[in-house]
Amino acid sequence: xxxxxxxxxxxxxxxxxxxxxxxxxxxxxxxxxxxxxxxxxxxxxxxxxxxxxxxxxxxxxxxxxxxxxxxxxxxxxxxxxxxxxxxxxxxxxxxxxxxxxxxxxxxxxxxxxxxxxxxxxxxxxxxxxxxxxxxxxxxxxxxxxxxxxxxxxxxxxxxxxxxxxxxxxxxxxxxxxxxxxxxxxxxxxxxxxxxxxxxxxxxxxxxxxxxxxxxxxxxxxxxxxxxxxxxxxxxxxxxxxxxxxxxxxxxxxxxxxxxxxxxxxxxxxxxxxxxxxxxxxxxxxxxxxxxxxxxxxxxxxxxxxxxxxxxxxxxxxxxxxxxxxxxxxxxxxxxxxxxxxxxxxxxxxxxxxxxxxxxxxxxxxxxxxxxxxxxxxxxxxxxxxxxxxxxxxxxxxxxxxxxxxxxxxxxxxxxxxxxxxxxxxxxxxxxxxxxxxxxxxxxxxxxxxxxxxxxxxxxxxxxxxxxxxxxxxxxxxxxxxxxx
RNA sequence: CAGGGUGUAGUUCAGUUGGUAGAACGCUUCGUUCGGGACGAAGAGGUCGCGAGUUCAAAUCCCGCCACCCUGACCA
Numbered sequence: 164x165x166x167x168x169x170x171x172x173x174x175x176x177x178x179x180x181x182x183x184x185x186x187x188x189x190x191x192x193x194x195x196x197x198x199x200x201x202x203x204x205x206x207x208x209x210x211x212x213x214x215x216x217x218x219x220x221x222x223x224x225x226x227x228x229x230x231x232x233x234x235x236x237x238x239x240x241x242x243x244x245x246x247x248x249x250x251x252x253x254x255x256x257x258x259x260x261x262x263x264x265x266x267x268x269x270x271x272x273x274x275x276x277x278x279x280x281x282x283x284x285x286x287x288x289x290x291x292x293x294x295x296x297x298x299x300x301x302x303x304x305x306x307x308x309x310x311x312x313x314x315x316x317x318x319x320x321x322x323x324x325x326x327x328x329x330x331x332x333x334x335x336x337x338x339x340x341x342x343x344x345x346x347x348x349x350x351x352x353x354x355x356x357x358x359x360x361x362x363x364x365x366x367x368x369x370x371x372x373x374x375x376x377x378x379x380x381x382x383x384x385x386x387x388x389x390x391x392x393x394x395x396x397x398x399x400x401x402x403x404x405x406x407x408x409x410x411x412x413x414x415x416x417x418x419x420x421x422x423x424x425x426x427x428x429x430x431x432x433x434x435x436x437x438x439x440x441x442x443x444x445x446x447x448x449x450x451x452x453x454x455x456x457x458x459x460x461x462x463x464x465x466x467x468x469x470x471x472x473x474x475x476x477x478x479x480x481x482x483x484x485x486x487x488x489x490x491x492x493x494x495x496x497x498x499x500x501x502x503x504x505x506x507x508x509x510x511x512x513x514x515x516x517x518x519x520x521x522x523x524x525x526x527x528x529x530x531x532x533x534x535x536x537x538x539x540x541x542x543x544x545x546x547x548x549x550x551x552x553x554x555x556x557x558x559x560x561x562x563x564x565x566x567x568x569x570x571x572x573x574x575x576x577x578x579x580x581x582x583x584x585x586x587x588x589x590x591x592x593x594x595x596x597x598x599x600x601x602x603x604x605x606x607x608x609x610x611x612x613x614x615x616x617x618x619x620x621x622x623x624x625x626x627x628x629x630x631x632x633x634x635x636x637x638x639x640x641x642x643x644x645x646x647x
Numbered sequence: 648c649a650g651g652g653u654g655u656a657g658u659u660c661a662g663u664u665g666g667u668a669g670a671a672c673g674c675u676u677c678g679u680u681c682g683g684g685a686c687g688a689a690g691a692g693g694u695c696g697c698g699a700g701u702u703c704a705a706a707u708c709c710c711g712c713c714a715c716c717c718u719g720a721c722c723a
């Protein structure tokens with residue numbers, strides 16, 4: 164097993180997850196605190212990760228036929244009031260502009276917490292006929308929700324996301340869209356973030372304000388709390404009826420559009436960082452890492468370094484041509500040990516150490532960030548080996564996270580077991596629930612665990628059980644956890 | 648909003664009974680180094696969170712305010 168070099172200044176993940184998280188986000192230069200409360204600056208390294216994710220999701224959206232657009236940041240206050248549930252859900256966390264240009268506004272403007280209302284106002288103008296459908300529009304933007312307490316990436320006053328908003332002829336079409344979005348999110352988490360998720364449907368209490376149903380992907384964090392990774396909503400005709408999105412259908416009848424909305428935010432990055440890091444810092448899965456390989460030339464002052472530099476350049480070009488995202492760290496300072504540490508904190512999956520030895524032997528020394536394992540690789544095998552190692556790291560990280568998740572998923576049949584787990588290791592709990600909101604609220608108050616979802620794979624199972632809380636008839640095992 | 652904590656150099660912090668500002672790391676320059684946080688020399692850097700007060704004198708004492716962090720309720 165490879166030697167592990169301890170970080171002197173970094174807080175230990177193994178001791179306190181939340182201290183470690185804050186520390187690593189700042190030291191890896193992912194983000195910094197903004198001057199106004201609850202705001203966050205996403206620094207270039209953190210933003211590069213977000214840009215990768217944007218590219219990945221955006222490609223999937225476009226293949227499906229979703230197009231991008233941009234809608235205004237400001238929404239007339241009255242728009243929010245139109246859909247009752249939507250208003251009720253969002254009113255406590257709205258930022259409202261009351262003055263502009265030195266004058267009090269006649270109608271206050273809401274800084275968008277989400278764009279259903281303003282987009283659907285426009286959709287009503289654009290949609291007349293079934294021939295205008297479907298409308299599949301996404302926007303990459305920022306939204307503001309005035310949270311009481313904020314946390315880097317996981318909960319900030321302003322956050323970045325994409326919000327897809329669609330209108331369809333039939334509910335079947337809408338549900339197909341809703342499911343497609345959920346599948347994209349699952350894929351982003353599992354294949355790129357290497358974070359296993361459970362896809363399911365939200366309870367009435369937990370669903371999006373104004374939605375008919377909400378799909379979610381839920382991930383388990385190392386402290387046993389769950390992160391709602393992304394959501395996809397079937398809005399039914401709730402919004403089309405209040406925003407008057409009417410069209411004439413194929414039978415020449417007037418009908419309201421069937422709608423969906425779906426979103427994936429920078430919160431997901433918080434989950435990504437929490438899941439994979441260790442006491443040495445971040446570990447980024449190769450598929451999402453902006454830099455997959457960091458090449459470190461190791462110079463000698465008593466030798467000419469010309470050949471070494473040339474060899475390093477040659478390696479870099481070969482990697483780039485092979486489609487590997489690579490950066491060379493040829494800085495003279497600080498010393499090499501410190502630079503190793505910097506890149507480890509940043510979680511670059513693979514490091515190449517290239518000194519005179521490697522340059523002479525036509526090799527590279529390859530070091531895995533996740534295991535610390537060092538191997539000497541022949542120049543001729545380099546590209547194939549790197550690709551293999553990157554894939555192995557990606558798979559290993561996913562498996563490791565999945566093993567943890569499965570180990571911390573408990574099926575319980577009694578409320579005592581339920582409470583005991585919540586008091587100790589936490590994690591996911593699968594238990595029968597009668598689907599009555601009273602029990603859901605009581606469980607949350609008593610154990611902090613809320614329903615996360617009814618896993619999709621269990622929806623069609625009609626089991627014969629009793630509610631873990633009240634003992635009434637229950638047909639589904641729901642997934643519970645304390646939420647982030 | 649409630650509870651806890653903290654505000655002094657870029658960062659982390661020390662600063663005794665009130666006496667006029669310190670350390671470490673970081674930063675800059677020069678030189679020697681580089682296979683796991685190197686070393687030497689020289690340097691730059693402060694409205695002690697803000698306001699009012701007590702005092703000959705306040706980082707230090709009193710009063711008020713503000714900001715941020717952590718823990719809860721809310722939430723993607």
